[in-house]
Structures are given as structure tokens and as C-alpha cells.
Amino acid sequence: MTTEHEQIAVAGEGSAAAAPDVMRLSAGVEVRGASAAQAFAAVRSAAARLEAALRGAGVAGEDLRTSELSLGPEYEAYPRVSGYRAAQGVEAVVRDLAVADRVVDAVAGVGEEARLGGVSFELSDPSGALAQARERAFRDAAAKAAEYARLAGRPLGRVVSVTEETRGGPQPMAFAAMAAEDRSSVSPGRQTLSVGVRVVYAFGDAVPVTPGSGGR
Structure with missing residues (x-):
């Protein structure tokens, strides 16, 4: 020893x-409405369109994950409520980088409710x-x-x-x-x-x- x-x-x-051969994309939708129910219904509808667009661009259903779901009031001058903001986020894992551009374009195609949070890359x-x-x-x-x-x-x-x-x-x-x-x-x-x-x-x-x- x-x-x-x-x-x-x-x-x-x-x-x-x-x-890297995998891309993670952070995206979501955000809406505003006169009432909480209106805002929530609108954001759920927009989120369904976003998910359908991502699937159509080549993202598998099991590679989609809800990353945010929020609903809250917005104030004109506290405590006076001017409306409600609702948001729903999603993380998409893109395993075929050949369709990466198509996936990003799919988010933009959802409409004015769409939000793109960014992308990151990793090795599988x-x-x-x-x-x-x-x-x-x-x-x-x-x-x-x-x-x-x-x-x-x-x-x-x-x-x-x-x-x-x-x-x-x-x-x-x-x-x-x-x-x-x-x-x-x-x-x-x-x-x-x-x-x-x-x-x-x-x-x-x-x-x-x-x-x-x-x-x-």
C-alpha cells in the first residue's frame, strides 16, 4: 500500500x-378576453390549432408536452379589471432536423395568438x-x-x-x-x-x- x-x-x-440531432422548441399561444371564461376558451382553441399544426409539420404526438397553462386578470388601474389573459405553452421535440424549419413555420402559421419562445439543440x-x-x-x-x-x-x-x-x-x-x-x-x-x-x-x-x- x-x-x-x-x-x-x-x-x-x-x-x-x-x-446535435435533436431540437427542442418552446412555443405557445396567448389570448386576451373580456371574461375569464372567454379568454380560457379562446386559448384552448388556439392551443388545439397549434398542436395540430405541429403534428402536421412532423412532430410525433408523444413528443409534445404542455409546459404552461395560465389564466389571470389584467388591470386598468388596480383593482379595476380590464380583461383576462390566458396562455398555454408547449414543448416540441423534433427528432428529424430536416423538418426543423417546417416546424418553426407551423408555429407562425397558427396566427396572431402564437408565441415562439426559442429553440435548443442536443445529442440523442x-x-x-x-x-x-x-x-x-x-x-x-x-x-x-x-x-x-x-x-x-x-x-x-x-x-x-x-x-x-x-x-x-x-x-x-x-x-x-x-x-x-x-x-x-x-x-x-x-x-x-x-x-x-x-x-x-x-x-x-x-x-x-x-x-x-x-x-x-
Whole structure:
């Protein structure tokens, strides 16, 4: 068993870029009415049109999720109510980016009640990119350990422990620049997955210098 004094701990970092293949779209409808019942009925009708439009654009029913449902008064001068506002939001998961533009256009086609909250992109299966990032992180740590061992004049021994360190969540992602050749209005660009690793090595036994081996 090695003690802490016979170990060296180093941190390594690695990353890998990949093209996202899933888009999440946040959309919804918003209406105003003279009464709560009128506003609520109108927003439910508009929401049904929005859902039908998204389905027609290629979004599967199981990939639609209600994300907001609200109803409340609006005041001309409190406590005088001037009307009621109702809103219903939906999150759509687009698994075929070839229809991404069509899906966005479908939201706009619902009418003046439509609201578009934005889009985000992700990888449906990040395991391949993460494996590549982990390998690069470990190699980075190994290279640092070898350098420190050389500076300490000790041979590098076995790996004692490996700990993966995440930053900002289990799958840190950062958007890279959008592809210049993509002429669609919606471009996923590329995402970079990063992994940090802490590796602890044992120092090997120093090689003694014997007479006649070149030492002085």
C-alpha cells in the first residue's frame, strides 16, 4: 500500500465535438378576453390549432408536452379589471432536423395568438462523444503525471484511483459556431462535450545508482 507521500495526483481535461440531432422548441399561444371564461376558451382553441399544426409539420404526438397553462386578470388601474389573459405553452421535440424549419413555420402559421419562445439543440446519444472526451482527458492526465514524475526523479507507478469531475452539470455542453454551409434558418451548429478527470498514481521505486553504472 502506498501512502499519500508516495503518490502523485493530476487533473486532465478532454473534449469532443459532435453535431446535435435533436431540437427542442418552446412555443405557445396567448389570448386576451373580456371574461375569464372567454379568454380560457379562446386559448384552448388556439392551443388545439397549434398542436395540430405541429403534428402536421412532423412532430410525433408523444413528443409534445404542455409546459404552461395560465389564466389571470389584467388591470386598468388596480383593482379595476380590464380583461383576462390566458396562455398555454408547449414543448416540441423534433427528432428529424430536416423538418426543423417546417416546424418553426407551423408555429407562425397558427396566427396572431402564437408565441415562439426559442429553440435548443442536443445529442440523442452523447455516449460516443463522451467516450472520446474521457479518453483525451485520461491521456492528458497521464502526460502530466509522467512529466511530474520525471521532474521529481521518480519512475511513475500504477494508477491508484480515477475520479471523473463534471462541470456545470452531468453533460456540459457549449455551442460552437454554426455551420457556414447550412442555409436553413435553423442551424444546430456543433456542441462540445467536456470531461475532467483526476488520476492518482503511485510513485515507483527509485532506481539505485550502483558503482560502475555511470553515477559519480
